[in-house]
Amino acid sequence: MIIVVCVKQIMDPEVPPPLFRIDLEKKQAVKMSGVEMVMSPFDEQAVEAAVQLKEAHETPEEVSVILFSLGTPDAKDMLKHGLSMGADQAVLISSADFDVSDSFSTAAVLVTAIKNQCRPDLILTGRQAADFDIGVVGIGIGELFNWPIISWAKALSTKSGSVTVERVLSDGSDIVECDLPVVVSIANEFGAPRKPSLRETMKSARKPLTELKKETLHQDLSATDYLPKQATVDLFAPERINNCQMIEGVSPSEIAANLVLEIKATKLI
Amino acid sequence: MLQKKNILVVLKLDSSELESSDLEIISAGQLVADKNDGSIIALVFLDTKISNKESLSENLIARGVDEVDFVSKEYVSEHDLATYVAPVSTAIEEKEVEVVLFTHNNFGSDLAPRIAFRNRGAIVTGTEGIEVRNSGELLLTRVCFGGRAQQTIQPSSSLVVITVREKIFEPPEKNYKRQGKVVNMWVDQQESSLTLLEQKREESKGIRLESASVVVAGGRGVGGPEGFEILSELAKCLDGALGASRVACDLGWVPHSWQVGLSGKTVSPNIYFAVGISGASHHLAGCGTSKAIVAINVDKDAPIFSEARFGIVGEFSELIPALVEEFKKNPQTS
Numbered sequence: 001m002i003i004v005v006c007v008k009q010i011m012d013p014e015v016p017p018p019l020f021r022i023d024l025e026k027k028q029a030v031k032m033s034g035v036e037m038v039m040s041p042f043d044e045q046a047v048e049a050a051v052q053l054k055e056a057h058e059t060p061e062e063v064s065v066i067l068f069s070l071g072t073p074d075a076k077d078m079l080k081h082g083l084s085m086g087a088d089q090a091v092l093i094s095s096a097d098f099d100v101s102d103s104f105s106t107a108a109v110l111v112t113a114i115k116n117q118c119r120p121d122l123i124l125t126g127r128q129a130a131d132f133d134i135g136v137v138g139i140g141i142g143e144l145f146n147w148p149i150i151s152w153a154k155a156l157s158t159k160s161g162s163v164t165v166e167r168v169l170s171d172g173s174d175i176v177e178c179d180l181p182v183v184v185s186i187a188n189e190f191g192a193p194r195k196p197s198l199r200e201t202m203k204s205a206r207k208p209l210t211e212l213k214k215e216t217l218h219q220d221l222s223a224t225d226y227l228p229k230q231a232t233v234d235l236f237a238p239e240r241i242n243n244c245q246m247i248e249g250v251s252p253s254e255i256a257a258n259l260v261l262e263i264k265a266t267k268l269i
Numbered sequence: 270m271l272q273k274k275n276i277l278v279v280l281k282l283d284s285s286e287l288e289s290s291d292l293e294i295i296s297a298g299q300l301v302a303d304k305n306d307g308s309i310i311a312l313v314f315l316d317t318k319i320s321n322k323e324s325l326s327e328n329l330i331a332r333g334v335d336e337v338d339f340v341s342k343e344y345v346s347e348h349d350l351a352t353y354v355a356p357v358s359t360a361i362e363e364k365e366v367e368v369v370l371f372t373h374n375n376f377g378s379d380l381a382p383r384i385a386f387r388n389r390g391a392i393v394t395g396t397e398g399i400e401v402r403n404s405g406e407l408l409l410t411r412v413c414f415g416g417r418a419q420q421t422i423q424p425s426s427s428l429v430v431i432t433v434r435e436k437i438f439e440p441p442e443k444n445y446k447r448q449g450k451v452v453n454m455w456v457d458q459q460e461s462s463l464t465l466l467e468q469k470r471e472e473s474k475g476i477r478l479e480s481a482s483v484v485v486a487g488g489r490g491v492g493g494p495e496g497f498e499i500l501s502e503l504a505k506c507l508d509g510a511l512g513a514s515r516v517a518c519d520l521g522w523v524p525h526s527w528q529v530g531l532s533g534k535t536v537s538p539n540i541y542f543a544v545g546i547s548g549a550s551h552h553l554a555g556c557g558t559s560k561a562i563v564a565i566n567v568d569k570d571a572p573i574f575s576e577a578r579f580g581i582v583g584e585f586s587e588l589i590p591a592l593v594e595e596f597k598k599n600p601q602t603s
Binding site: 013014017020022029102103104107127128130131132133134135136139140142143144148149150151152154164168169170171172173174175176177178179187188189192225228229230231232233234235236237238240241242243244245246247248251252253255256257259260262263264266268269 | 348349351374375378379381382383385386387389390391392393394395408412413414415417418419420421422423424425426462463464465466467468469470471482483507515518519525526531532534539540549551560561563564572574575576577578579580581582583584587588590591592594595596599
């Protein structure tokens, strides 16, 4: 069984406000010194899901977890992290080679690369990237493959030829089953991804990490509609103005009394 | 040069009541329709149990819809949104639709990308602002980077699919003099490749988070489920709902359905108590439109204080019971 996981490298989403800057010209986030590039946390959970499926399989050695990423050369480090978590192979497609400035083109190029390299049974993605928070590439990949798509998985399992997914809804969950091949996006309710052990990190150095050349995909892409359907015309970080009124007092009851007075004055309750 | 643009608003109704979010996307559609002289068509997936379609369509037309197309849910499978794709795509083709609007919720954020990709249109999710320039250009604004940055997008395709964040647009005014068309659409029975094995639903106790006028939310600083018991006293005396940050849900202290934030619910109450919540952007993305945030935290440098209207640096376990006592002295009516 082949499980593909699509992963994206982003700037650390937990970067503190003073280190978060936008380049207004280039319309992208600026990597300030001291800021790390990481695998998008939801994608990390998708890698975790894939590795768990491999470990739970009857014959784990027959399951291959392959990571695909569209990114810059430094994304290799992020892919190595995925290999250290237990993925078997990684493929990097250079984002500089293609106009992939929107979700449509990203999905189209990823699909072309996946089809060029393997025949997956299952494709996993994170529910959204923790930078642009758009959340459509996973579904787009499924549509372009013309496969069933199951979103927001909090739990999943496979048995021969099918996948069972518990998917998160705003008021509970549904458990559904579907024949492979399927695309599944992973929700943050899935659970924390593992931290790679030293052993796995050392093993990962010997795992294949391929950088796909533009020429490899050129012919396939020329027959595909993959160009972006939108452009970002502005990107900025609004300034945060601090207007908070701190409520004080010598005891909890005095503070509470002061707060209630202020709240009543707003007439909001 | 302005082109005629028809706008399709896709609704899935579970009852005969229209939700505020259903009305909000009609408002969003009007921003485009007004400039481009397009018609607003509501494609309404409706439960077979609902009988008063007439008052529903009257209500929709009064709010600005020009044509109401009803599709019975018996032709689709609610647990598999792939079954909704063909009916929506048919409507897009037959009605010369150029803009499709969904609410950014479980239904919209799953179905909208499928529609966009299937019909080769642009997709913009979590939209907060829509502008149509005199030249006919459409500009859409949304937040990104966990709520810290604002992005403006210009689609270049002839079909644009949009999901709209809740509680940003105001529902349209009612005008019962408006005229409109009502159609019952026939669709083929859609086959699903998913088998539904089980449905788990959380009992909705008390007030719904999304519509409460007071929300009391707890984060890591609340320390555990017992901390939420203390918060529930405050929620109860103010007729409010309980919410939580992602951390509190991931740690298993409270159900995931209580999560407020970018990957949780968006709430816009009159008062949002943020207790033991640091104020990370992805959380603020879910409560930032509250009329007033009251932050209670032991950390005076917590980012939440730069978003709050009122702040207290202190122990919630002492402050919340004191607040409950104080509010009980002067009973509030919401």
